Amino acid sequence: MPRKEFADIAAGRLPASALADNYADIAPPLDRQTALIAAQRCHFCFDAPCIAACPTGIDIPQFIRSIATDNLRGAAEEILGANILGGMCSRVCPTEILCEGDCVRNHPHEKAPVAISALQRYATDWVFDTNTPLFERAADTGKKVAVVGAGPAGLACAHALSLAGHRVTIFDARPRAGGLNEYGIARYKVLDFAAREIEWLLSIGGIDVQNGKTLGGNLNLAELRRDFDAVFLGIGLTGVNALGIDGEQLAGVRNAVDFIAELRQAADLAKLTVGRRVVVIGGGNTAIDAAVQSRKLGAESVSLVYRRGAPTMSATAVEQEFAKSEGVNVICWAAPRRILAHDGAVSGIEFEYTQLDDTGRLLGTGDMLRLNADVVLKAIGQVLVPANDGAGADVLRIAKGRIVVNADHATSLEKVYAGGDCVGGKMDLTVQAVEDGKRAARSIDQKLRRA
Structure with missing residues (x-):
């Protein structure tokens, strides 16, 4: 039998009450009085830098002005008209490096920037709590568009196209729509919100969702091009990078994205297994979410190990500090060599x-570090799984591991557009994927109206 200290992976380490506390809403919503006070801190800048910092271009001063006058419908229309997933983005956007990071109140004599994300949540929660429709679909154009992938890019594209009067069918491989918003973000950040937001988004009509459809499996790109007037690919990055070291196939080694997806879909957190000693490899948001959630499930020690320095982590400084505050041991400048x-x-x-040489190359120092672990979670990035199935001589152009698109988000294939993580861009964030889907929908609509 394996020794207890090296094989104690178990469920129910914490009582249900502790799990409920650990996975409560990390940022409880503002009440009316607090929201009105927060809104008054905005200077309502004419040339607001926060707008430029938002990938979807939400008119932030305008929606905050609406909140200040108790006009929640006006605020929500301003937000969701620019970003149809504005509710989710208010929960998961790294606002410290986006809108709030560029707020003019970021001065040493100020306590904090305007609470933009909390105010955005305040306005959008009103929509979902009251199930208020804000948009009305245009007259049916008779045009049909296939959207592959029900993540942020696909949902944003589908909603915009349906709003324009086109009929949209969304195909997605998973049992539930939402993509990373449903399967890939820490549970304590979003609770069950993704499903509520999608239900509201689809209520506009004109959108059919078909789950269990995998491109390259039971879904064929050539047939989609034949049967629809346009195709949008929002397929994300479904492959996972490997460490390429000895021991990677051992029991207890798994991909962090799979761990997070399992946790997000779990009906009973007490039934999820977690190790006593967990090591997470990586420096992005997935690594942070996996490490923190391991602690919240009851792991006694969790170490997050990154091969470079903290400033080069893709997880923000705020996320890194949060992980430390939750008891995660963050170790930098160490690269994995073998799993024992x-x-x-x-x-x-x-x-x-590790260390950098004079040319900036990462080199091993020869000095070794050994950590005891019964679970190793890999979070070193995801990769594109190409969708060139059944395309015959015509194939999607791929470069640097991403689908190549032009300024209109058109791919190398006629009638096929793409956006989100599968095309890459400035940042792999929900808000950027929404903007990609919105821009692609605009291009598709213009093309279909000229046809």
Whole structure:
């Protein structure tokens, strides 16, 4: 039998009450009085830098002005007209490097920037809590568009196209729509909000969702091009990078995205297994979410290890500090070299300390670090799984691991557009994917109206 200290992966480490507390809303919503006070801090800048910092271009001073006058419908229309997933973005956007990071109140003598994300949530929550329709679909154009992928890019594209009067069919591989918003973001950030937001989004009509449809499996790109007037690909990055080291196939080693997806879909958190000693490899949001949630499930020790320095992590400084405050041990400048085993299961992992040479190359120092572990979660990035199935001589152009698109989000294939993480861009964020979907929908609509 494996030794207890190296094989104690179990469920129910914490009582239900502790799990409920650990997975409560991380940022409870503002009440009316607090929201009105927060709104009054905005200077309502004429040339507001916060607008330029938002990938979807929400008129932030305008929606805050509406909140200040108790006009929640006006505020919500301003937000959701620019970003149809504005409710989710108010919960998950790294506003510290976007709108709030550029707020003019970011001065040493100020306590904080305007609470833009909290105010955005305040306005959009009113819509979903009251189930208030804000948009009306235009007359049916008779045109049909296929959207592959029910993540942020696909949903934003589908809503905009339906609003314009086109009929949209969304195909998605998973049982539930939402993409990373449903499967890939920490549970304590969003609770069950993704499903509520999607239900409201689809209420506009004209959108049919078909789940269990995988491009390259039971869904064929050539047939979609034949049967629809246009196709939008919002397929995300479904492949996961490998470490490429000994021991990667051992029991107890898994992809962090799979761990997060399992946790998000779990009906009972007490039934989820977690190790006593968890090591997470990576420096992005997925790594942070996996590490923090391991702690919240009851892991006794969680270490997040990154091969470079903290400033180069894709997770923001705020996220890094939050992980530390939750008891995660963050170790930088260490690269994984081999995973250790005992009786066929993970017992630890060996790292080599790293440094940069004079040219900026990352090198091993020869100095080693060994951490005991019964679970190793890999979060070193995801990759595109190409969708060139059944396309014959015509194939999607791929470069640097992403689908190539032009300024209109058109791909190398006639009638096929793409957006979101599968095309890459300034940042792999929900808000950027929404903007991609919105821009692609505009291009598709213009093309269909000229046809």
